Amino acid sequence: MFYIIGLGLSDEKDITLRGLEAVRSSSRLYLEAYTSILTVRKERLEEFYGKPLILADRDMVETQSDEILRDAHIQDVSLLVVGDPFGATTHTDILLRARALGIPTRVIHNASIMNAIGACGLQLYNFGQTVSLVFFTDTWRPDSFYDRVRENADLGMHTLVLLDIKVKEQSEENLARGRKIYEPPRYMSILQAVTQLAEVEDARRGGVLVPERTLAVALSRVGGGPDDERIVCGTLAQLREQPPEMFGEPLHSLVIVGRRLHHLEAEKQFSLAWRLGMNEICAETAIS
């Protein structure tokens, strides 16, 4: 059997019992580690499982799926992914490849940011399409997400903005020279995201992401428990003015709040962020 197992959002204890059973029965375990991260390292998972993990980077999952699937028709093999297996397209690809090879498959679901974002107090029903915000470079500043946010905003829907992470990236020079030297991992912060959004609003002038007016919720380490998780709401400008430590450790996510926010929901959002001491900000802006 080939398993794809969602690990959930935080640490080694977020796996399900069904997932852990599959881990224990597997001859080989691959850990996919490029679309998201847990708050614990590979070694901690290995210790917890009592088994070694093979790191599967983007290249491996995309081009060496037959090696990952080797012998999975006669023994159990598992691919472990952060969040849920259907957050990223590539997991569908390897699942289809397994089926084409006649290998039985099973997906073991878990929480992902796509549903755990409900922790901010906004109803999941009222979210529109999700967008990604990538690290801008000197030459690459894609802003098509702006049109998606506007489509959602026009209908009053909220938008989940997934913030870029860069794991195992090569510098242009190392890439050009074929040197397998990798940059340290980078995770986009709320502050960087809000700065980029302001830049795009400046260029597009569509009134969709106006710093002084657009309400957003910043989330850090959703599902990480009271010590780790942060939920902060305010206008984009207010979020930008906060000290970096306000938002805690990565991963960060951002929600652009749509106007389909009835009074009750606004109060809840206010309350959910209250413990961070930003109640004045939320009280002023959420119910407007």
Add this chain to the structure above:
Amino acid sequence: MFYIIGLGLSDEKDITLRGLEAVRSSSRLYLEAYTSILTVRKERLEEFYGKPLILADRDMVETQSDEILRDAHIQDVSLLVVGDPFGATTHTDILLRARALGIPTRVIHNASIMNAIGACGLQLYNFGQTVSLVFFTDTWRPDSFYDRVRENADLGMHTLVLLDIKVKEQSEENLARGRKIYEPPRYMSILQAVTQLAEVEDARRGGVLVPERTLAVALSRVGGGPDDERIVCGTLAQLREQPPEMFGEPLHSLVIVGRRLHHLEAEKQFSLAWRLGMNEICAETAIS
């Protein structure tokens, strides 16, 4: 500590290790059992946990939250919910009530239909707002969901349609007479859903849910494993013509497919449904 623990989608093994730890440390366990169901009964969970469960119906969660939260500042109390704690509004309410009482809280996330729906092969990014379809009665046939599906469809987005369940409902007569006699639980099937959608299209004539043209994916017991889970795609008319056993046991869900379905995704959807022998249907309709 007051815990709200997501149980995931299928059976007793879908709880996370963190969730099970909280169950074990809790003095009282409440099982919320009205917005969704697992495939196993309360007794199976009790045996598995080695502890009794108190059933919490809608009335109890909404009006007796202080009883649920009793002594949670000095001992652990858990509310177990199917899926993820933030699928339904009421869990936010009780969480806020706990905070108002100064009780520490922790949410333990899990998969819900809102993210596990990715199992159908469509990218979660391209889903718009979610709608609910209730059982039509002689006097109550709400169709405002139609406008929401149209909003999504206009932008090319997919729509997740959550199908009604009725648990612990009273007949009008029993309700009027104050008799606490409850009807057997009912779960809306794909066939009933598709029939209701056709009726609304007939009345509204917006071209949004045209039986012969609109492509949909029917899902049963998402996350239930190869023996239980069914994923079937076709036009609404094709789904309506299938024998009921095609769709397996409840719960059922339906996705109205938007046009933002590039060729690759269509192929995947086709492949994901292939094992049900409906490949001809999908091949004809998905890539059009």
